[in-house]
Amino acid sequence: MYETRIVHATDDDMKDAVREACALLREGEIVALPTETVYGLAADALNPAAVAKVFAAKDRPSFDPLIVHIASRGDLKNVAIVPQDIADSVSKLTAAFWPGPLTLILPKHPDVPDLVTSGLSTVAVRQSAHPVLRAIHKELGRPIAAPSANRFGRISPTSATAVMKELGGRIPLIVDAGACAEGLESTIIAIEARPNKKPVFRLHRAGPITKEQLQEFGKVEKVKEKTGDLPHAPGQLPSHYAPLTPLMLLERPADFKPEPGKKYGLLSYRGEDDSPYVRLHAWARVESLSPGSGKLAEAAIRLFFVMRLLDEAGLDAIIAEPVSETGLGVAIMDRLRRASTSGATHEKRMGHAS
Ligand code: AMP
Ligand code: MG
Numbered sequence: 102m103y104e105t106r107i108v109h110a111t112d113d114d115m116k117d118a119v120r121e122a123c124a125l126l127r128e129g130e131i132v133a134l135p136t137e138t139v140y141g142l143a144a145d146a147l148n149p150a151a152v153a154k155v156f157a158a159k160d161r162p163s164f165d166p167l168i169v170h171i172a173s174r175g176d177l178k179n180v181a182i183v184p185q186d187i188a189d190s191v192s193k194l195t196a197a198f199w200p201g202p203l204t205l206i207l208p209k210h211p212d213v214p215d216l217v218t219s220g221l222s223t224v225a226v227r228q229s230a231h232p233v234l235r236a237i238h239k240e241l242g243r244p245i246a247a248p249s250a251n252r253f254g255r256i257s258p259t260s261a262t263a264v265m266k267e268l269g270g271r272i273p274l275i276v277d278a279g280a281c282a283e284g285l286e287s288t289i290i291a292i293e294a295r296p297n298k299k300p301v302f303r304l305h306r307a308g309p310i311t312k313e314q315l316q317e318f319g320k321v322e323k324v325k326e327k328t329g330d331l332p333h334a335p336g337q338l339p340s341h342y343a344p345l346t347p348l349m350l351l352e353r354p355a356d357f358k359p360e361p362g363k364k365y366g367l368l369s370y371r372g373e374d375d376s377p378y379v380r381l382h383a384w385a386r387v388e389s390l391s392p393g394s395g396k397l398a399e400a401a402i403r404l405f406f407v408m409r410l411l412d413e414a415g416l417d418a419i420i421a422e423p424v425s426e427t428g429l430g431v432a433i434m435d436r437l438r439r440a441s442t443s444g445a446t447h448e449k450r451m452g453h454a455s
Pocket of ligand 2: 257
């Protein structure tokens with residue numbers, strides 16, 4: 102057990118936070134850090150003992166590989182080996198989207214411990230745009246392995262308070278730099294070359310970099326999910342990002358069959374009184390993703406925050422309204438479907454979460 106401390110960092114004053122975080126990371130400790138997507142639980146990616154602590158603190162199964170964060174595009178060669186036939190794509194994608202919320206799956210460099218990649222021959226890599234993480238990288242001079250700073254299967258944290266609720270007592274330090282700018286985990290792709298054609302990008306996880314943005318550089322295809330298989334991206338497990346309160350994504354208002362005496366909360370998109378979802382029931386609580394205006398970017402930023410609010414509201418169930426599946430809406434709907442309860446997957450998840 103640790104007494105978890107919070108140290109604050111702002112763009113103008115992050116010296117103490119950077120120093121403390123680097124001192125712990127150098128000792129092989131783990132630290133929760135802000136990224137532009139969600140808060141991450143960081144370890145020195147080249148130190149297997151430190152990486153093992155990340156798995157332990159999160160109750161993360163060892164088959165679930167971590168994302169490796171690098172300080173600059175030049176550092177890519179230290180953690181991955183870029184095959185010649187996709188070198189041009191990697192260079193175009195990293196020029197367009199790094200630093201930023203795009204993770205590339207590439208053949209791994211032998212220096213990256215097997216624990217980081219769960220024994221896979223590939224490694225997931227990205228360069229974060231968060232100024233605090235970038236400063237820590239600069240001082241540490243090592244790649245950082247950092248999955249989301251939540252317990253396995255639970256809602257990703259977009260604030261230091263949320264990290265404290267998930268991992269308080271399990272980690273020594275949280276660097277608090279305020280709310281995350283994107284609010285959803287990075288887009289994850291693998292690249293496949295095709296002779297005389299644009300490459301194919303296999304979408305392992307939808308995220309802030311949208312299909313529309315990627316299409317300029319290649320053909321985007323979803324990775325087929327097979328239940329029962331070991332997942333390539335456990336963010337892609339059927340049950341993930343889950344509140345403890347059962348959540349149901351209600352694709353059509355007519356499908357709602359409330360049970361008498363139960364308290365239901367609505368996770369609404371715009372929360373307007375004239376919305377068919379708001380009018381459907383005398384909700385015990387309504388929280389909106391993008392109050393009034395209905396902007397997908399705002400909904401993405403607020404999704405996990407609002408899920409947590411509803412999870413803590415003492416409800417019997419959370420009913421989620423769908424958002425339109427375009428642009429960022431694809432990533433939002435992906436998270437809502439995985440958070441949604443349906444019979445067996447929920448039983449299984451409750452097993453994980455305990
Ligand atoms: P998290 O940071 O908690 O969202 O987890 C990182 C995500 O990246 C997980 O869903 C991983 O499975 C995925 N990931 C990491 N390494 C690989 C890899 N080599 N191939 C496919 N997915 C990966
Ligand atoms: Mg995660």
